[in-house]
Amino acid sequence: FAEKWPLPAAAEGAPATTDTAPYAVVADTFADISAVGSRLECTKLLTRLFWAIIARCPQDLLSTVYVAVNKQAPAHEGVELGIGDAILVKVVAECCAMTEARVKELYQKTGDLAEVAQNSKKNQATLVKPKPLTVQRVFRTMKDVALMNGKDVVRRRGDAMKSLLRDAKGPEVNFLVRAFQCKMRMGLAEPTVLVALGYAFALNSLGATAVGNMSPEALQVRLNMGAEGLARVYHEVPSLDIVVDAVLVHGFEILNPDSDVAKLHKTLLSIRPGLPVRPQLAQPTNGITTILNRFQGKRFTCEYKYDGERAQIHYRKGDGFQIFSRNSETHTTKYPDVIQMMPSVFNSDDTTSFIIDAEVVAVDESGNLQAFQVLQHRGRKNIELKDVTIHVCIFAFDIMYYNGAPVLHKTLTQRRELLASVFTVLDGKFRFAQSIDSEDTEEMQRFLEKSIVDGCEGLMVKTLDVEAEYTPAKRSKYWLKLKKDYMEGATDTLDLVAMGAYFGKGKRTGVFGGFLLGCYDAESDEYQSVCKIGTGFSDDMLESLTETLNTLAVPSMPQYYRTNDKPDVWLSESQVWEVRAADLSISPVHFGGYGLVDPNRGIALRFPRFLRIREDKGPTNATSAQQVADMYRQQSLALSAKGEEE
């Protein structure tokens, strides 16, 4: 890295140049990252790359970050490369002077098309000297490919990919093919990239000399300010385009909400209609007594916990409505009936914009709540109004933005008043979450039972005035979920990532018969196995899972997986499954919450049972290592309480 692209004088405080960043520098960094095992090393390598880019050619930073996460636009825009293996094999064959049959053969043998391309290109004599690739060109071409449609699209996409691959050398070839395949296999999930970016901004704000003179402790404080500040603004404004530009233009201090510059440009990095806000989350709790203890002295409310799908509804006069899922995906075209209904539940003369938080629930003709499974039968996108057969009702429970300003900092009491003053109920279509503001145990118990009879999962209990702000992405200890299952002694369900699969035996020959599942640890950005699962699947389900999961197979265990188990097939992290277990135990094989409860061992699930695929969760939204550890601790507490009772 230093030889190819030595850190510029700019890192010492000189002004940035108009250089363009060579893609070779990025590909070399990716190769180094692929070779090191530790998350810390990966972060360091990436920080160094970003810092050099900021110091030397800041105009290339956005492209570099997008290339590192292998995305072409903010996630909610749904821009995807979606390149099939067949076209890629063709592209590789043409660029590496081989027949398609030969490429296919080598690919089948090694399982790694990127490696095949890199090796073949190495041995290829070239007549024309390739034009060195720049990061900008790589990013722009990838984006063009992702957005291409219409006539001749396959040929045009192929040509664009070939143009890059022809000019690529060494590791560039490898990482371009991985990027086309959407299998970067470096273990660089978005959270790590954001941490590195936050660090790089922090380092750049100090300059290399000051960094060299600082104590490690003081430096770490500054680095953390960068990483935490960036994560906070990104939860509110999940667009790299906006965030990166804001920091480059206004400086590092804009990440500190108390700084003058942040106050001066308050609206630049705060929530707005059109950009999904990462929703606030809740913690499980196993009884009314726990809630009363937790909320001692704080007024709270109990709301029905509806069994549907989270819907964040955005509106701006002139732009219309948008709906985002829990996972910040665009669901606007999934709910044309909701979009049509919305104008009739508020007065558009007084209301110019809003963001509300709600649950969308399937209802029958008389407005009775239907189970979540009914909602699942609605198509996923591009639904025509005339084709809607499963009707839904919106249950609004919060408001985050109103008439041009965020209201996150207001208390829940104030936000609820605002919500009630802006919107009106429309029977069977738009309602407010049913609630009681009572601290009476018996009344709460009756309300809980009524919620179940009415078809809900239980209650959501929230503080009203103290600690009652809306904090995006936070799993708040002042939002507690009380589900019927917890009351019956069962643990909460877990949402786990499919890490590997085992070939079926006997009746299950020919399909996968079992799977290795894991939780996600954001600290180390790794997936930690928690169980093997083979129960809860129908035969049809196993067949369709086998078909889907085969497309996710990778040749070896990704280095960001942690397990002692060896499935027959490793899977790249993608699907999230909801699972119920009998209980949790300390394990010699599995790594869930490693080090959090036992210093040298992880936690495993006993007798896990598959419930459903969580379409609304991505792998990094899976149950976290911390949550697994919390569940284990809660279970131990419950057991010792039971022991004392007996």
Ligand code: ATP
């Ligand atoms: P989590 O979102 O906590 O990771 P999860 O997606 O499995 O877990 P649940 O355990 O079912 O969700 O609980 C939280 C979800 O409950 C919210 O994301 C929301 O969709 C839903 N919900 C239903 N009613 C309410 C309500 N009144 N207030 C807040 N959320 C509610």
